């Protein structure tokens with residue numbers, strides 16, 4: 153018998169609150185500290201302003217008054233002509249821009265380290281991917297951006313491509329030479345879409361990498377909830393006037409899957425975050441950068457740890473770097489990134505954003521300062537002293553892109569069977585498998601399993617990495633194409 157008086161989720165949330173976790177993950181407001189005015193607003197009006205659309209409050213799907221005005225302000229803040237409030241996360245924005253820009257069967261060029269929202273956008277739109285390999289920093293074990301040469305080759309080989317999709321920046325904070333890539337794509341008459349899930353703060357301090365609108369991109373998906381301070385799930389799509397996608401077409405595409413009951417608290421938080429970023433962002437981000445630089449130096453004196461920054465840029469695939477992404481490479485430590493991630497939370501109540509084999513990543517934003525960075529530094533120092541001296545896992549994971557056999561949409565709708573993980577080598581995957589975060593599929597629907605991919609999935613299982621995607625969460629059985 154289930155006990156209906158229980159509230160398991162509420163209990164877990166209350167327990168999180170009691171633990172007094174120090175958040176180095178998203179959302180960027182960091183328990184309200186980074187958007188204090190809105191924190192007070194919510195305390196005051198949290199429930200009374202949880203309302204639905206009405207004449208005086210406009211409507212998100214066809215805004216004509218206050219939402220329209222707030223969207224215009226947001227568009228200008230980002231240097232665009234139009235903006236759309238999104239309340240289904242940046243996932244909804246990424247998928248809408250792909251669906252609006254590329255028709256079923258048409259080609260889109262994108263890096264294979266795109267987030268699952270983009271790869272799932274291919275299923276929804278029916279677009280056919282042309283993947284380009286991002287450059288890899290072998291020492292760090294991290295995928296960077298894409299080069300001009302790789303985009304030019306893809307455009308030469310696919311003159312019928314309709315769009316290019318660029319990540320600005322990657323999860324780890326690296327950007328490609330966005331203005332050059334955009335100019336190249338435009339010279340071939342190709343639409344440029346930017347995934348700026350991690351770039352919401354870029355336009356507000358000149359020390360940040362170039363933002364998509366400044367670089368000339370046509371449409372950008374911006375996660376204000378990640379580093380802009382707004383509430384989780386709230387995001388925006390920014391668009392400039394362009395010859396490929398019109399405002400009404402973009403609006404219509406967004407409306408296909410938009411709720412008719414959008415949360416005014418989420419939308420209000422976008423308005424608040426925009427106002428804060430425009431009026432105070434430069435100072436807040438400038439102060440944050442000053443503090444981060446001090447702590448990067450301190451962390452780099454801890455044995456076994458390396459908090460990299462602009463010195464790893466190569467002027468090509470890695471053109472610029474966002475210093476508010478604090479990633480620590482653990483090449484000289486006896487622990488993997490996954491183990492450090494778990495240790496930080498269990499022993500020090502510190503929540504990192506993500507881990508991979510050799511790295512652990514912390515997101516710093518409007519709500520961070522010395523008060524949050526000092527305990528992180530102390531915890532890392534203790535871990536470094538205890539565990540330095542050679543990485544016990546010599547697992548070099550940098551795999552080649554899996555071979556794409558069937559388009560993501562055709563694979564999604566194809567007949568499928570389940571096979572044990574050990575028997576899938578050579579089979580075409582019917583589902584995505586990824587570590588979340590970052591949510592970059594190790595294999596996506598329509599791609600062929602290699603022995604290397606299977607070995608890597610087994611390694612991740614052993615590491616107890618947070619795996620998602622397949623129907624069977626235990627990853628014992630995998631869906632592959634066939635009867």
Ligand SMILES: Cc1ncc(COP(=O)(O)O)c(C=O)c1O
Nearest residue numbers: 241242243244267269347349375
């Ligand atoms: C690069 C990238 N794009 C898109 C998304 C989707 O954002 P959201 O979680 O707001 O749906 C994420 C989320 O982590 C991301 O990292």
